[in-house]
Each structure stands twice: as structure tokens, then as C-alpha cells.
Amino acid sequence: MERNELYPMFLKVNQLDVLIVGGGNVGLEKLSFLLKSSPNANVDVISIDFLDELKTLANQHPHVNLIQKAYDISDLEQRHFVIGCTDNLDVNLQINQDAKAKHLLVNIADTPDQCDFYLGGIVTKGHVKIAISTNGKSPTTAKRLRQLFEEVIPENITELVSNLNLYRKTLKGDFQNKVDEMNKITEGFVSKKK
Numbered sequence: 001m002e003r004n005e006l007y008p009m010f011l012k013v014n015q016l017d018v019l020i021v022g023g024g025n026v027g028l029e030k031l032s033f034l035l036k037s038s039p040n041a042n043v044d045v046i047s048i049d050f051l052d053e054l055k056t057l058a059n060q061h062p063h064v065n066l067i068q069k070a071y072d073i074s075d076l077e078q079r080h081f082v083i084g085c086t087d088n089l090d091v092n093l094q095i096n097q098d099a100k101a102k103h104l105l106v107n108i109a110d111t112p113d114q115c116d117f118y119l120g121g122i123v124t125k126g127h128v129k130i131a132i133s134t135n136g137k138s139p140t141t142a143k144r145l146r147q148l149f150e151e152v153i154p155e156n157i158t159e160l161v162s163n164l165n166l167y168r169k170t171l172k173g174d175f176q177n178k179v180d181e182m183n184k185i186t187e188g189f190v191s192k193k194k
């Protein structure tokens with residue numbers, strides 16, 4: 001069976017330069033999920049034309065710029081990663097190849113073979129964020145799992161995280177003492193019900 005070799009990371013997209021190429025339905029979906037999780041994400045969207053809904057969304061987010069033009073390789077300058085979602089498969093493939101040549105991370109929406117990374121389902125509860133991927137096999141399952149975790153993770157988890165952060169600061173002793181104490185007081189979180 002194919003192994004799951006993906007390595008998740010949590011990106012500070014407000015201090016990165018993100019490019020989306022394609023301002024249609026798929027571009028809107030990718031931009032919406034990005035901004036839902038990271039409203040201050042720094043994003044340029046390049047496209048020949050834009051859906052009205054995407055324009056409205058961009059207007060509500062000061063760090064999103066729409067640039068009306070056809071894609072060319074110079075658009076990849078000064079980017080940290082690029083998401084390609086035009087309706088032209090040749091253009092998407094060109095974006096993939098241009099990005100590879102520049103060692104730039106690339107995601108071609110809905111095309112696992114052309115992705116260096118996947119966008120996942122995302123659950124946010126205050127300081128806690130859970131990213132979900134099915135190794136590119138079933139986005140529908142990622143969505144359902146996202147909805148499940150949104151239900152079961154308590155809203156007050158962020159209070160707990162903040163309190164633990166404060167408590168840690170009151171602890172004396174060396175690093176190992178602190179680790180031991182933090183582990184002791186959180187033991188109950190994972191103890192199995194008899």
C-alpha cells in the first residue's frame with residue numbers, strides 16, 4: 001500500500017507572499033478557505049477575469065490584491081508559494097513546471113500529481129488549529145472530518161491553552177522540571193475511561 005509521507009507545517013501566511021493564478025470557482029474556493037483560516041494572508045490573485053464573488057471577498061481583505069492579466073513566468077518572482085487553478089490545463093502545467101524550475105512550492109488545485117503540498121481541511125478553535133489531509137485521496141473525507149472535529153473540540157479549549165501557558169511561566173526549576181509538571185497536570189486529558 002502507498003505510504004502517507006506528508007509532513008504538515010503551519011505557515012504564517014501574513015508574512016509570506018502567496019500567489020493564486022485563476023480567479024474562477026476553484027480560485028474562489030481556495031482563496032475562501034485560505035482567508036477563513038488566515039484573514040491577514042498576503043495574497044495576489046492573477047487572472048484574465050474574476051468572479052464577482054471573488055472581487056467582493058478581495059475587497060473585504062486589505063492584504064489581497066487582484067491583478068487582471070494572463071499568466072506568465074515573471075508572475076512567479078518574489079513568491080513563497082503558488083496555487084494554480086485556471087481552467088486551462090496547459091497553463092496549469094506551465095505554472096507547475098515554471099515553479100519547479102525556480103524551486104518554488106506549487107499546488108495545482110485538484111491535481112494531486114502536480115502538487116508539492118496539499119491544502120487541507122482546517123479546524124480552528126482559538127489557539128488550537130488542526131489540519132486534515134487524506135493524502136490527496138478523498139477531499140470529501142477531509143471536509144467531513146473537519147466538520148466532526150469542529151463539533152467535538154470544545155470552544156473553551158483556547159482558555160485551557162492560555163491558562164497552561166500562564167501556569168508554565170509561574171513554574172520554577174529547570175526545563176526538565178517544567179516538562180514534568182506540565183505533563184503531570186495534563187495527564188487527565190488523555191486517561192482512558194474505565
Ligand SMILES: C[C@@]1(CC(=O)O)C2=NC(=C\c3[nH]c(c(CCC(=O)O)c3CC(=O)O)Cc3[nH]c(c(CC(=O)O)c3CCC(=O)O)/C=C3\N/C(=C\2)[C@@H](CCC(=O)O)[C@]3(C)CC(=O)O)/[C@H]1CCC(=O)O
Pocket residue numbers: 029030033107108109110111112115117118119120121122132133134135136137138139140142143144146
Ligand atoms: C480540503 C480541501 C481544501 C481546499 O480546497 O482548499 C481540499 N478539497 C476540498 C473539497 C473538495 N474538493 C473537491 C471536492 C469534491 C470531491 C470529489 O469530486 O470527489 C471536495 C468536497 C466537497 O466540496 O464537498 C474536488 C477535488 N479536489 C481534489 C480532487 C482531485 C482528486 O481527488 O484526485 C477533486 C476532484 C476533482 C475532479 O473530479 O476533477 C484534490 C484536492 N483537494 C484538496 C483539498 C487536496 C487534498 C486534500 C487531502 O489530502 O485530503 C487536493 C489533492 C489538492 C488541493 O487542491 O490542494 C477542501 C475541503 C475543505 C473543507 O471543507 O474544510
Ligand SMILES: NC(=O)c1ccc[n+]([C@@H]2O[C@H](COP(=O)([O-])OP(=O)(O)OC[C@H]3O[C@@H](n4cnc5c(N)ncnc54)[C@H](O)[C@@H]3O)[C@@H](O)[C@H]2O)c1
Pocket residue numbers: 021022023024025026027046047048049050051069070071085086087088089091110
Ligand atoms: N468548479 C469546480 O468545482 C471544479 C471541480 C473540479 C475540477 N474543476 C476544474 O478546475 C479548473 C478550474 O475550474 P473553475 O471552475 O475555477 O474554472 P473557471 O472558468 O470558473 O475559472 C478559471 C479562471 O482561470 C482564468 N484563466 C484562464 N486562463 C488563464 C491564464 N492564462 N492566465 C490567468 N488566468 C487564466 C480565467 O480568467 C478564470 O477566471 C477547470 O479545469 C475545471 O475543469 C473545477
